[in-house]
Amino acid sequence: MPHDQIVPPETLVPAREMAARNTARVPNESEAYRQARQALLAEEIELRRHIERVAAQRRALPPGAIVDKDYRFEGELGPVDFAGLFGEHTTLVVYNYMYGPQRKRPCPMCTALMSAWDGEARDIEQRVAFAMVARSPIERLWAFKQERGWKALKLYSDMSGDYTRDYASPEDADIPALNVFTRRDGVIRHFWRDEMGESADPGQDPRGAPDVMPLWTVLDLTPEGRGTDWYPELEYR
Incomplete structure (x- = not known):
């Protein structure tokens, strides 16, 4: 089936x-x-x-909103437009991660999620295009990729902030966002976005539904659960 x-x-x-x-x-x-x-x-x-x-x-879901702006990004191999993020695919998944120019270091939670995705990226890209977007210069993003040993994730800098303001935060805040887009008959449309907002129940940290972080999937199987005061760190001693 x-x-x-x-x-x-x-x-x-x-x-x-x-x-x-x-x-x-x-x-x-x-x-x-x-x-x-x-x-x-x-x-x-x-x-x-x-x-x-x-x-x-x-x-x-019915057809989503048409993407009619000419978003531009700086990738590890040079400039690319929004259509270029699709590559040969008809579906594109874009994750905005928290590593804006005001941050000295990337968000540990985003880093933990992306580290897990790095191991799955080649499998994901058999089906769809997969892009990681942040507001820092590409050189800064690439340097951290090397530090973490990421091999498969494709990183892009949204230096103008146009895409981030439209699909992550109108205020250009350094927050995560997960969006899915489609390209059919040459027309790019928005398909889905995590709309977490204020959806967490009492006693819970903000979380998406579905929760795409493998870390929590494993911890939810344990008697300790996710806990209420623990978060991933960039380094452990």
């Missing part, structure tokens, strides 16, 4: 029934643990299904 084909909910096996078929066990687990784990498994199945439903709803 294709990855993007969604089975109608009424045809799905109920999550609790599917969980009941689970035969996984670990040595010395208690009956109380097993009962709680089976109940959690049913919720995990529902979560997976909800993620699929949301992804299908996202793919079904």
